[in-house]
Amino acid sequence: MTTFNYPTNAPLKEALRKFRELLISEGFSPGIETVPVDQAAYRVTSEAVYATICSPYRPVSTMDGIALAAGLTYNASDDHPVTLCKPQFVPVYTGDPIPDNCNAVVRNEDTAYESPETIQIFSSVSPKQNVRQIGEDICAGEMILGSFMEIAPAALGAMISGGITEVSVLTRPVIGYIPIGAAPDSNSSMFSSTLTEWHTIPRVYPIVPDEKDEIRAAVKMALRECDMVLLGSGSSAGRENNAVSVISELGSILCHGLAIKPGKPTLLGYHGCIPVIGIPGNPVSGLIILEEIVRPLINEWYRIDHPDKRICEVTLTKPIKSSPRYEEFVRVRVGEVGDKLIASPLNRGSGVVTSLMKADGLVRVPEESTGYEAGETVSVDLLKPIERMSRTLVVTGSHDMLLDELADMLHAKYPDLYMMSSHVGSMGGLMAVKRGETHIAGTHLFDEKNGTYNTSFIRKRFPKGNVKLIECVYRVQGLMLPKGNPRDIRSVRDLTGKGLRYVNRQRGCGTRILIDYLMKKEGIDTESIYGYDHEEMTHTAVAAQIAGGTADAGLGVMSAARLYDLDFVPICTEQYDLLIPDEAYELDIVQKVLEILKSDEFAARIEKLGGYELHHPGTIRRVFDDQAAKEA
Amino acid sequence: MTTFNYPTNAPLKEALRKFRELLISEGFSPGIETVPVDQAAYRVTSEAVYATICSPYRPVSTMDGIALAAGLTYNASDDHPVTLCKPQFVPVYTGDPIPDNCNAVVRNEDTAYESPETIQIFSSVSPKQNVRQIGEDICAGEMILGSFMEIAPAALGAMISGGITEVSVLTRPVIGYIPIGAAPDSNSSMFSSTLTEWHTIPRVYPIVPDEKDEIRAAVKMALRECDMVLLGSGSSAGRENNAVSVISELGSILCHGLAIKPGKPTLLGYHGCIPVIGIPGNPVSGLIILEEIVRPLINEWYRIDHPDKRICEVTLTKPIKSSPRYEEFVRVRVGEVGDKLIASPLNRGSGVVTSLMKADGLVRVPEESTGYEAGETVSVDLLKPIERMSRTLVVTGSHDMLLDELADMLHAKYPDLYMMSSHVGSMGGLMAVKRGETHIAGTHLFDEKNGTYNTSFIRKRFPKGNVKLIECVYRVQGLMLPKGNPRDIRSVRDLTGKGLRYVNRQRGCGTRILIDYLMKKEGIDTESIYGYDHEEMTHTAVAAQIAGGTADAGLGVMSAARLYDLDFVPICTEQYDLLIPDEAYELDIVQKVLEILKSDEFAARIEKLGGYELHHPGTIRRVFDDQAAKEA
Secondary structure (H helix, E strand, O other): OOOOOOOOOEOHHHHHHHHHHHHHHHOOOOOEEEEEHHHOOOOEEOOOEEOOOOEOOOOEEOOOEEEEOHHHHOOOOOOOOEEEEOOOOEEEOOOOEOOOOOOEEEEHHHEEEEEOOEEEEOOOOOOOOOEEOOOOOEOOOOEEEOOOOEOOHHHHHHHHHOOOOEEEEEOOOEEEEEEEOOOOHHHHHHHHHHHHHOOOEEEEOOOEOOOHHHHHHHHHHHHHHOOEEEEEOOOOOHHHHHHHHHHHHHOEEEEEOEOEEOOOOOEEEEEOOEEEEEEOOOHHHHHHHHHHHHHHHHHHHHOOOOOOOEEEEEEEOOOEEOOOOOEEEEEEEEEEEOOEEEEEEOOOOOOOHHHHHHOOEEEEEOOOOOEEOOOOEEEEEEOOOHHHHOOEEEEEEOOOOHHHHHHHHHHHHOOOOEEEEEEOHHHHHHHHHHOOOOOEEEEOOEEOOOOEEOHHHHHHHOOOOOEEEEEEEEEEEEEEEOOOOOOOOOOHHHHHOOOOOEOEEOOOOHHHHHHHHHHHHHOOOHHHOOOOOOEEOOHHHHHHHHHOOOOOEEEEEHHHHHHOOOEEEEEEEEEEEEEEEHHHHOOHHHHHHHHHHOOHHHHHHHHHHOOEEOOOOOOEEOOOOHHHHHHO | OOOOOOOOOEOHHHHHHHHHHHHHHHOOOOOEEEEEHHHOOOOEEOOOEEOOOOEOOOOEEOOOEEEEOHHHHOOOOOOOOEEEEOOOOEEEOOOOEOOOOOOEEEEHHHEEEOOOOEEEEOOOOOOOOOEEOOOOOEOOOOEEEOOOOEOOHHHHHHHHHOOOOEEEEEOOOEEEEEEEOOOOOHHHHHHHHHHHHOOOEEEEOOOEOOOHHHHHHHHHHHHHHOOEEEEEOOOOOHHHHHHHHHHHHHOEEEEEOEOEEOOOOOEEEEEOOEEEEEEOOOHHHHHHHHHHHHHHHHHHHHOOOOOOOEEEEEEEOOOEEOOOOOEEEEEEEEEEEOOEEEEEEOOOOOOOHHHHHHOOEEEEEOOOOOEEOOOOEEEEEEOOOHHHHOOEEEEEEOOOOHHHHHHHHHHHHOOOOEEEEEEOHHHHHHHHHHOOOOOEEEEOOEEOOOOEEOHHHHHHHOOOOOEEEEEEEEEEEEEEEOOOOOOOOOOHHHHHOOOOOEOEEOOOOHHHHHHHHHHHHHOOOHHHOOOOOOEEOOHHHHHHHHHOOOOOEEEEEHHHHHHOOOEEEEEEEEEEEEEEEHHHHOOHHHHHHHHHHOOHHHHHHHHHHOOEEOOOOOOEEOOOOHHHHHHO
16 A cells, blocks of 8 residues: 555645645746737736826817807807807817817807808807816826736726826736646647636647656646646546656645545646646546636636636435535536526536536535435536526426437527426426426326326326426337347347347336336346346437447337437337426427427428427327316 | 718617618628637537547446456455456456456455455445446437537537537638727727627728728728628717718618717618628727627627626616617616615716726616616616625725725735725715715715814714724825916915816815815805816816816815826815724625725825825724714
8 A cells, every 4th residue: 555645535625725825835926027008908917007198188079069168159049149250169070179268069060150260159058068078087197907907898998098008917827738648638628728718828738658757758848838737647546656756756746636526536736836736537527627726726826806606596306416525516407497496417427528518507515415305405606697597498308319409499590598408207307397397398108008198197197287298209119229130139028038138218217118018018027137227318328338239229219229320120109298387388488499399490300310200299289178187 | 961861860779680680681691610629619510519429439447446247246345355366357447448248347445466366356346336338428429519509618528529520610700890080099909809809800900091092992801801890980970971981882871870878970881791880989889889789790690699698786876867869878886785786877978988997787778768866776787797796895985096096905915805986075975874885985074163074974964873984094185286386376365366267076075065164264255266166076187187287276185286296285184084884894895994904005005195194094983972972
């Protein structure tokens, strides 16, 4: 066992505080440079900026008209115009200086020339009327902008008006990124675009092999060229040994290992005042460490406050379980249903970069907490504007690829509208409707008693009605099999074959209910099927397993099989409907989706996916007729 | 009179709607280009992007450990380890593919090598434990990002993981800006930095003389090179004649003159699908037209929704008067006092660029409205994060230059804190405290009955106490006079001299109360003093008038006179205090300001300004002792 002389599971906040203090005591701070004012936009001032001239620097006209001494216009009116001769008046345009001996301007509309030299005035003016005074905008010597303030375009304009030609600003930090060994390709461009957006200068070095000498050379060069150095690597502790040795040798290590998840294998080191940070290789961990460690250091550099994060309270749709050993960051999607903000936790794997992309917010589960229950109210740091939530359609329930197409069509047609879908199976969708946590639920629940879809389930769970069932598509379910069907599977019965690896869908989803029913009908003991407990959340995930060779069969929709060029044995055609609570049905965003369902473009896209039939998409199905009500 | 065949006072919304429709019908839309994925950050997709590979593309380990068939670990524990020999196990690092015939990973901590070939396992694992499945992140064929979506860094990472190498995006619009004639210098850099921030490509042309031929040549060139053309000029209608003729000649004019203020002299024209927009020369009008006309067109181009503006309800501290002929945009500062958001209207001159810089929000006064009263609740479009408001100290009352220094010191020391000060005079400050609309009020109210400052006013207006009076500075008030004192003014009595132009402060401010008292004491009729009704809002504004030669004398503080190198005749030393309501006194931000008042750095800065004495700044003055309470 190696013994470390630094913490290996440091709480984030504490580690960051120590790291900042240490770096500041070592002299971590920006340089100061003077830049021409017209190149200073979005830089940060290093000292207060004072106007050197007044603006305007002498009285100017605010109108097109004639300048004169106000007293000359006394009692002038439409009925009793006053006639003046040059040089009693001087024509001026807006922005022109007021000549000496003049103190007001009569606008052109209230004058009429009798000759080039004489003019009639139809309206009196008082002194200073239509005149901007000296220093109305800026007085010389006034502070235009204080220290450590960002120079927005308007501030730039104010500085130029105040006579400033050059401005003293903080240098931008140069942040080097050295990818080591197996670091994913995608990190370099993700990190550099993020660092650019944060107004720093990223410098991405070529990938360095995981050899001490090579790493040492690269780090030495970066230490000469940069204000901060990031070392990227596979997130494995084993793999970081070389980087760790090099950092200990060239500088010091404050800690290696943070008590956060994702982001644990982070290393905080330094060489003098230059932070040297080992960033986990997983893209999600990497971006989180950029946000949680690198960004606070950039803010320290610029002396700006933490980015204005909006925190709000949300209701969880699914439980979040967490280890009490770590502070855990869970990415969530956030939507507004009724007047409730609801959050669906996304896939938490630290390699799951799509979860970061889809995330509307982060829930922080503190150390020592074991997590939250569904329905609990928790705080979320919003990553997107809260206004967007009210323009986001929340779809919860059964997965179908057509939902992505629908989302795309909605946003392409109405750029201010978004759709988020969360795959919790048909039954999960019904429950979400019941709890008021979704606008739409995709559902295809088969009732083995009467061979119908959805209606009996809905009547049972919504005895009072208050919901509408909308016809969406009919889709072909069947067995997805490797190309060429090597095991010659023709029916569900063939799934019992020796050594066959099945891949299933999760409990509560319509496809799982269907396969359970088929198994029961055939009298097959599902225990005898290897992999029947291997659960995936989507049709595509099942197809990907089969295409990847880790499973031999799975039940799913034809469109997913086509996508992966798999063989497909049709089993049945099922109804995939949308359940919509009455309150949501009235919403404009829901009506727009129904409109799209009825469109030819939707039909064309569905046709392309394959395996669907369209009858009357977008229309209301009869669920609660009198007969049905009696049965219920 | 010229007759126009286009509207000259078009309502903004209507004009913009027509302009957009017209441009779209002419073919205003982005091109599409393919860029390498690592250069696609913050571009907008032109079509949905689908993954071409799964990520991970085969099962990989999530731990450093050994891969094996899970069944081999059955019942392994600390007490009963299981011993395995190669090739039963394969060492793997995080991210490594799982070898065939293995389906789980035991982490290193739960193993111990007996020899390089044999290992002890202290913990059992189930199948798939510590393994990321094929497609856990992205399944091939899944939609990664829909059409017309901005590619944030996380989306970039997801695309790279999903096998995307190139992505089809919308071209960035090239927006030309041609400054004509007298356009202020500052506009080019303000506009180009704003346009860059909005992800467009600004192209600033050299200043063109206000001659038809020259303008025509410049516009023709811009029409060849740009997707949108902006013509900048003096805001005067007269000056725009040449630009107008050229636009009518080369294209068409939709309208010239919008019913908004500032921004009236805007021209909306087009040449085919290229918008040609005449932008007013005043910087404030210019930035507003950029925001209200150009930005919606950019959003149309990118198919993105309007920027997420946060609208909130605020209480006005001053009335806003508005002409019913125009939709008026009034810039306001916003602060949070108690649980109330309060807004102070800023100087509304369209040339007053500092008002834009200081603005936290915009109040839109619709056409047909004559404005709002103080205390009325109105909607404001916030320009800054609402979170900042709660970290902003609101100072309302008498003006002193030390307030700017204080604001600068506060923000420099505590980067997340801001201070906004609004100059309404001492009495205005007291009223703001009474209405709960300020944290601090600067006050120097002289009681002519007993020669004291502030205390008697406060006892009278706050009979219940609930406020604290904090000593700030003693400052020298006196007559500010042109350099060399050409009129040989030695006292207030000399202000009655023939032809002397006085410049005064506004009613209700302490300096005005002082001069009124001095005049009364001397028995001078203020009607006899020319310019006694010429009111400025700050000491510096008074000094600027005198330095600029538009006035001969004014009462003000010595620091302002020094700043403008004016002569100064001291009249008295007065107490400038800070009045703070008890609730605000407890606030951390207020305590920090008091701390700064007591600091040596504050003393040094005040010394540099000149004309001040410091006794016990930051300490509480006795106002409500027993004796005082009886008097009240």
